[in-house]
Amino acid sequence: MTTDPAPRRPTLSARTAAAAALLCLAPLAGCSAVFAGTSTLLGKDSLVVGVKADQPGLGLETSEGRFEGFDVDVALYIADHLGVAEQDVEFTGVTSAQREEVITGGEVDMVVATYSITEQRKTEVNFAGPYYVAHQDILVSADEKDVDDVRDLEGMTLCQGEGSNSANRITEEKGIAAELEEEPAYGDCVDRLADGTVDAISTDDLILAGFLASDPSAFRLVNAPFTNEKYGIGIAKEDVAGCEEVNRAVTRMYQDGTAEDLLDEWFGETGLDLVTSVPQFEGCG
Incomplete structure (x- = not known):
């Protein structure tokens, strides 16, 4: 499923923003409270x-400037549950390092x-979900036959x-002596592989399955x-009510079969063992 980017809308409605601006003539603490509440x-x-992206x-951002993929479709499903039409959802690319920053x-x-x-x-942020529980794994070149598990990465x-913290889990948490190199994004790592x-x-x-496919x-x-x-699903830290509503959307997504259909659409031919049961939520707040 793909969607064309919609024009960016202001986060606050004109009425709310005007009221907040008037109240911000008061001391600064009161101003912060008004904006936090919205x-x-x-x-x-x-x-x-x-x-x-x-x-x-x-x-993945396509050459036409559209975004597509499992995460994109999950976001559209949640938006629909919240009463926001697809054409009113704007997608923007973020890197792993930017995620907290763009929310806060x-x-x-x-x-x-x-x-x-x-x-x-x-x-720093609030989390709804999880909407999927993935597992860290390893991608190697097709002709690399000597890597069967994480221990085989010794010296590589x-x-x-x-x-990301993925490689650090291998070198620091598991104590495997591997050399770590970092690139701006995983697509760059795939090019180097x-x-x-x-x-x-x-x-x-x-x-990894997406790149493999x-x-x-x-x-x-x-x-x-x-x-x-x-x-x-990362959202503003204070938005407990929004987090709980997103959890309801994720539950429905699994119960009505949409999650299984989306997982099969994007990863069904990769050979990955996909989990199609509702994940256990972490709790909001």
């Missing part, structure tokens, strides 16, 4: 959503961008996208998962 997904007639199958800075209403829920991130060169300047990429299996003869997915990555 930061909710509920009742909006348009949404700005941050998604990845370079991850096939999840979030009010540049987007929500982020659906392979955004793993972590305790550190929960100190790994690539990860900036702002293709030209042989890195030995492997290790990150979430959905991300784009060129199945060039790469091999090891299929040896070793973590759980809970993909959440």
Whole structure:
């Protein structure tokens, strides 16, 4: 499913913004409270959503400037549940390193961008979901036959996208002596894997499966998962009511079969073992 970007809409309605501006003549603390109170997904007639722009199958910006992928379709399903029409959803590309910044800075209403829920991130933003639980895995070149699990990465060169913690889990948490190199995005890592300047990429299996599907003869997915990555929908930290409503949308998405259909559409031919049951939510607040 694809959608054309819609013109950007203001986060506040004209009436709310005018009232807030008048109240901001009062002391600054009162001004902050007014704006904080308006930061909710509920009742909006348009949404700005941050998604990845370079991850096939999840979030990819096409040459026509449209965005497509599983995360994009999940965002559209949530928007529909919230009463926002597809043409009133604007997508914008974000990198892993930008996700907290665009939420806390009010540049987007929500982020659906392979955004793993972590305790550190929960100190800055609120998370609905997870809407999917991925697992960290390994992508190697098609002719690499010696890597069967994470321990086989000893002495190899790994690539990860900036702002990701995936390779660090291997070198620091598991104590595997691998050399780490970082690129701005995972698409750059895939280019380096293709030209042989890195030995492997290790990150979430959905991300790897998307790149594999784009060129199945060039790469091999090891299929040896070793973590759980809970993909959440990032929203403003104070928006508990919006978070709870998004959770209702995710529940319905699994119950009515949409989640299974979308997973099959984007990843059904990759050989990945897809989970189609409702994930256990983390809780809002």
